Amino acid sequence: MPRQTSIRSDRAEKEKPKNPPEIDNYNRLSRWLQNPSSAISRIDRHGVANDELSKGTTSRVGLKEVDNAHAMKELRRVVVKYGIPEIPGRPSLRPRLWKLFLQIDTLHGEDYLNWVSLGSCDVSSKIKNDTFRTLATDLDFKGKVREDMLIRMLEAFVWKNAGEERDGLPFTYVQGMNVLAAPFLYVMPSQLEAFACFSTFLETRCPLYVQPTMLGVHRGLELLDRCFEVVDPVLFDVLKGWNLRAEIWAFSYTLTFCMSIPPLDEAIKLWDFLLAYGVHLNILCVIAHVNTIREDIIAATTIPIRLLNKLPPLNARIVISLTLSFLNMLPESLYDELVTHPFQLAPGQG
Structure with missing residues (x-):
């Protein structure tokens, strides 16, 4: 009899419905944010609960200090791999994660x-x-x-x-x-x-992006051309043949970190990635998104500026996947320039 009970219990356990992946991911991220023993949990368990400008006090809502690099690395990895899930009826985790990535104290x-x-x-x-x-x-x-x-x-x-x-x-x-x-x-x-x-x-x-002369943006556009030539030399040569340098077609995408490309919900997901790993990666994101219409550009019989000025709807997962594949193609010296260009003046710049 006990054996039969055990079998029934095992069967019930096996037949227990599994959570959808989005809920499992939500629960995983939520546990990390709530765990009081984790460095990640130095963010408060709540933000400001309403849309008032302020209560007139100084509120602690962010990361006090990150002394657990491994935990942060794992958190970034999970966010990029699975995304930040939106579960109906549950509070969004995105505000807390964005504040964490920005180290809002x-x-x-x-x-x-x-x-x-x-x-x-x-x-x-x-x-x-x-x-x-x-x-x-x-x-x-x-x-x-x-x-x-x-x-x-x-x-x-x-x-x-x-x-x-x-x-x-x-x-x-x-x-x-x-x-x-x-x-x-x-x-x-x-x-x-x-x-x-x-x-x-x-x-x-990105302080150099918002200077009156937009030094960072222009530097980013220069780097975009150089990175493009490395990761997709065929498509780069096609654009070069039409005299389509990044300064001509990519200014808005670079300045706004792709926020000017609809739909908004996909641009927000792309920003999850950029805030987690660094806004410098937007340069590769622009190249990745253009790469989704690669064949159309190559096949164009007239200058493809209209294709570049009105890119197709953004798909964050595809763009992020391509961006990560491009990373391994860049020489270390070029990648170092890419990392620092939003906040550090290049030699002779300024």
Whole structure:
């Protein structure tokens, strides 16, 4: 009799329905974020729960210090391999993971309120000339992020950096910042968290991209051509034959880290990858996305600028897979230049 009970128990265990992979992945990531003994869990178990600008206090919502490189490496690997799952009825893990990747330690609510209270800045008209166009055709974005939210955050960023330099670099509003602000307002549960992520992103991850002369963008476009020649010399030669250098067709994709390529949900997934492993990889992502229409470009009998100006809808998984395959093709010296170009001046640059 006990044996029969055991058999029935074994059978019930075997017949127990398995969770879909998305739920298993969600649970895995959630456990890592919640485990109090892990370095990863130094992020609080919650962000700001509502969309108020601030409670007027300094809130701890991010990574205090990462002393477990292996844990972070594994977290990045899982995010890139499986993605960040969205489970109906469960809170999104993306805000917490983005803050973790950006190493957001604190939210300075009072400071943000002070900058917002200053109102219009000296480049307010320039900001408003751009904000109404931000992801204008994406209804999901327009339904969640109002134009006044974009204006408020961009003006606060200008006030934050007014009259100051960071590592010798000034910051003010430049064209394209509106598109870079968009994903943070779309993903984060509060404007305060969005501002903290946006500011950190610009000031630490890609400061040369948002200088008045856009040094980083132009350097990135130069590197795009050089990387393209290495990873796909045939397609590069075709584009070169049409005199289509990256400066001509890839400026927007480079400046916005592919956020200007719809659909938005796929661009957000690509940003999961870029925030986890580094925004320098966007250069290879652009090449990867163009590679998806490789045969069309090669077969073109007239200059294929229209194909390049209106790329097909983004598929983040395909682009990430191709990007990773390209990495092993780059000489170490070229890859080193790629890594540093968003934040470090090249010799003779400046």
